[in-house]
Amino acid sequence: xxxxxxxxxxxxxxxxxxxxxxxxxxxxxxxxxxxxxxxxxxxxxxxxxxxxxxxxxxxxxxxxxxxxxxxxxxxxxxxxxxxxxxxxxxxxxxxxxxxxxxxxxxxxxxxxxxxxxxxxxxxxxxxxxxxxxxxxxxxxxxxxxxxxxxxxxxxxxxxxxxxxxxxxxxxxxxxxxxxxxxxxxxxxxxxxxxxxxxxxxxxxxxxxxxxxxxxxxxxxxxxxxxxxxxxxxxxxxxxxxxxxxxxxxxxxxxxxxxxxxxxxxxxxxxxxxxxxxxxxxxxxxxxxxxxxxxxxxxxxxxxxxxxxxxxxxxxxxxxxxxxxxxxxxxxxxxxxx
Numbered sequence: 242x243x244x245x246x247x248x249x250x251x252x253x254x255x256x257x258x259x260x261x262x263x264x265x266x267x268x269x270x271x272x273x274x275x276x277x278x279x280x281x282x283x284x285x286x287x288x289x290x291x292x293x294x295x296x297x298x299x300x301x302x303x304x305x306x307x308x309x310x311x312x313x314x315x316x317x318x319x320x321x322x323x324x325x326x327x328x329x330x331x332x333x334x335x336x337x338x339x340x341x342x343x344x345x346x347x348x349x350x351x352x353x354x355x356x357x358x359x360x361x362x363x364x365x366x367x368x369x370x371x372x373x374x375x376x377x378x379x380x381x382x383x384x385x386x387x388x389x390x391x392x393x394x395x396x397x398x399x400x401x402x403x404x405x406x407x408x409x410x411x412x413x414x415x416x417x418x419x420x421x422x423x424x425x426x427x428x429x430x431x432x433x434x435x436x437x438x439x440x441x442x443x444x445x446x447x448x449x450x451x452x453x454x455x456x457x458x459x460x461x462x463x464x465x466x467x468x469x470x471x472x473x474x475x476x477x478x479x480x481x482x483x484x485x486x487x488x489x490x491x492x493x494x495x496x497x498x499x500x501x502x503x504x505x506x507x508x509x510x511x512x513x514x515x516x517x518x519x520x521x522x523x524x525x526x527x528x529x530x531x532x533x534x535x536x537x538x539x540x541x542x543x544x545x546x547x548x549x550x551x552x553x554x555x556x557x558x559x560x561x562x563x564x565x566x567x568x569x570x571x572x573x574x575x576x577x578x
Contacts, residue, residue: 242403251319253379269301270303290517375391
């Protein structure tokens, strides 16, 4: 993997491109905003998303998708879930025979509730695919702070290649073959982070946050298991690790979105204040639809959707969770929890 195309020049795409280039890989970073990319070429910095982080010499920048992927056998997709299929459809005719794909986006396809690997299988059949996921803030990765992720693929060789390519003294990558588990954990945790932000913004305190995180993990495990993910995956980096990170630190856009809602801002005002994609907003409705389809109870997700889409009062939504009927904490085989 001497040359890699990174598709998506936002904060996470740029951070991964910087990491790979520092590791000695020649990286072509593609974005769809020519003016922003011109500034990045001139300043050798993505000052919009990662101010103060110098772009390595091995990182080149382009807004030409064909140029980005030409002669590249490995492509890393780091675009929002709502744009994932559109970018793949543009990318597919440009792929070399045997080209391998990886994704570092977190979410579901809007409207279809499909996981992103399912979209890859539909649009780019025959190309191996890997998922990179874990508790990661782009700025901390770009600064070289210690970080660990998991790379999952049905191709053991592809997972191992990406783990080796990403690994350095401050970045550790584990491997897995549970693609579904990684994608579910990475997507649903964003909904829980919105809930945690709302709770903290209302001043409910650390006890409530701990309860939301714990029961949020339970919801992730119930849905993930019903869709084919393995329970141990949800206790790992891409499950519990990512959940704790996004629910407890204000670098999380989804948590900040919840804080803004608790402060009385409208959904649009909260989004405008963040200025970047908040994946949990779209993901909440997709998760709720999936949960209903598979008859999986997800009360936290349900209350987040009430706040986001039905105008429910955030304070009342949190209290509704605590007014639910009493029951055992664990009851294997009973999904009514």
